[in-house]
Amino acid sequence: MARMTMIEAIRDAHAVAMGKDPDVVVMGEDVGYFGGVFRCTADLQKTFGVERCFDTPISELGIIGTAVGMAAYGLKPCVEIQFADYMYPAYDQIVSEAARLRYRSAGEFTCPMVVRMPTGGGIFGAQTHSQSPEALFTHVAGLKTVVPSNPQDTKGLLLASIADPDPVIFLEPKRLYNGPFDGHFDRPSKSWNKHDLGEVAPGYYEVPLGKANVVREGSAATLITYGTMVHVALAAVEESDVDVEVIDLRTLLPLDLETLVASVTKTGRCIVLHEATLTSGYGAEITSLIQAECFYSLEAPVLRVAGWDTPYPHAQEWDYFPGPARVKRAITTVMEA
Structure with a gap:
């Protein structure tokens, strides 16, 4: 290695x-x-x-x-x-x-x-x-x-x-x-x-397309994300006292819906996190699927944490990014719902 x-x-x-x-x-x-x-x-x-x-x-x-x-x-x-x-x-x-x-x-x-x-x-x-x-x-x-x-x-x-x-x-x-x-x-x-x-690892190996990775196991809520936001999610969960399961999608399409459904069925709560703008972002698709597949297991509405609905604001770049503080607020909200 x-x-x-x-x-x-x-x-x-x-x-x-x-x-x-x-x-x-x-x-x-x-x-x-x-x-x-x-x-x-x-x-x-x-x-x-x-x-x-x-x-x-x-x-x-x-x-x-x-x-x-x-x-x-x-x-x-x-x-x-x-x-x-x-x-x-x-x-x-x-x-x-x-x-x-x-x-x-x-x-x-x-x-x-x-x-x-x-x-x-x-x-x-x-x-x-x-x-x-x-x-x-x-x-x-x-x-x-x-x-x-x-x-x-x-x-x-x-x-x-x-x-x-x-x-x-x-x-x-x-x-x-x-x-x-x-x-x-x-x-x-x-x-x-x-x-x-x-x-x-050296040499040739493949990570299968369409297979998500549970990077942190938890029992109280599920946090679904990908890319840079995986690190943000882990930082937020470390600073929280809630036992949150964090899933890295890795492949958006094909989507590993089976892993997502299993997790949300277990935890009953779900947050979707991405860097892109909120409206019509990929998180909306995940939210819809979780709502349809896990309806009877959900204890709270699915929450989305995302970028602003605005052209990329260079002067406010660090505020535009969903950081750990915004994710922690979402965790609190979904647990109190």
Whole structure:
């Protein structure tokens, strides 16, 4: 087991996949010689050559359109979009081409491609470098959507995504890229802590898509979250006297509803936490499913804790993030209901 940041885990997953399968190629803006804006693809071009890891023009639509064609041809493109905020020009290609290729061709073609995108805030990136657009992908039939929260899962989920025969949207919380933090955005940690699973196994392994992880067992309430908010949830629960079970979804679609239902049936109370804006956020889907599947077990309404319904407020970044204080208030509310 090696200690790695999430960036290093992503780089290792690429190298392992490319070494195992000659059809895997890495492409995107500055991913080759420079190694990517966050250095996630550093040295891959040196190791595997310019035909396996190469730079593209600054055209997200062109990048995704080319990758769809490569995937239909039989290659396995792993695409990097520099920031999730930049994917909008390519959204039509993702939705109308990549997601529908298998269905439109009656199974004659598949689209084994991964679209990696840094997501979320926490690096003072302002409005055009900090969005959390996961709900735009979970609404699209034909796509799988993954959001890791730690290096070990990141490598295994990325390897599973590259091996998948259909398109996978792989959203990487940039707040977690360079190491752990203690769950308080105003108190970033510069050293490893017990919440960050920084030990990463060597070689090839997969973390199955569609399987959630119970990161903390509890009996009084269930807290469902993913990505950066896993660390916020754990920090909040540590400061609370309530025995809360914390579940890291890891994969938004396919969703491990079985694990969620089992937990909420046990605890009778549920909080859903995410960084994206509240209205029409992915938490609304989770809330609806829990209400439908666990109605007779619920002792209180399902609560959501999320970002503000506003364009990303750079000047109030730390207030925009749902922090432990807001989560603890939600825990108190759901227990008093």
